[in-house]
Amino acid sequence: MEVKWEDELSTGVGMIDNQHKNLITRIQKLSRAIQHNKVGMEVLNLIKFLEDYSRSHFTTEEKYMKKYNYPEIVFHVKQHRQFMKTLNELKKLYTGNARVDLETAKHMQYELWKYFKEHVSVVDAVLANFLKNAGAR
Ligand SMILES: [Fe+2]
Structure with a gap:
């Protein structure tokens, strides 16, 4: 399965859609780095990105869920918490690990x-x- 928009x-809510598009772009970037065997700092940068991303993106989605x-x-928020947990585990595994190799990047790619x-x-x-049906924007 391809990761693409x-x-x-589309939710009709510009902010949520843009956040999803951003995430897709980052996953595609990681895939390209793996393809070209140029992983470098990609995984550590990605973890940093995902920390900020998940915090702001989940807050946005949850705000709209409450509003409408x-x-x-309950189920949806549980999944968000689960992803935060996964991210935390990845962070523990890779932060302070100078050897960010292809295997690490592939593990990250798999989780994403x-x-x-x-x-x-x-x-x-x-x-x-x-x-969309609720006419959210
Ligand atoms: Fe979500």
């Missing part, structure tokens, strides 16, 4: 691919549909 992901009384909020496939393209797509 699809119209079904989204019925699946999984998050995209299980969360963004399914759980967020359901939320997107709900927000």
Whole structure:
């Protein structure tokens, strides 16, 4: 499965859509770095990016879920917490580890691919549909 922007992901809320597009761009960048065997600082930069990203993105999504009384909020928020946990584990594993090699990058790629496939393209797509119908913006 390719990680790319699809119209079904659109929530109608510009801020959420842009955050999703940003994440997709970062995952694609990591894939390119792996393809060209130029991983360098990519993984550590990515962890830093994902920390800021998940904090602000999840806050945005959760704000909209509350505002529009989204019925699946508990399940959705649980998934966000789970991703934060995964991210924390990755951070512990790689911070202070000078050897960020191809295997590390592939591990990161796998986790992000999984998050995209299980969360963004399914759980967020359901939320997107709900927000669109609710006329959120
Ligand atoms: Fe989400």
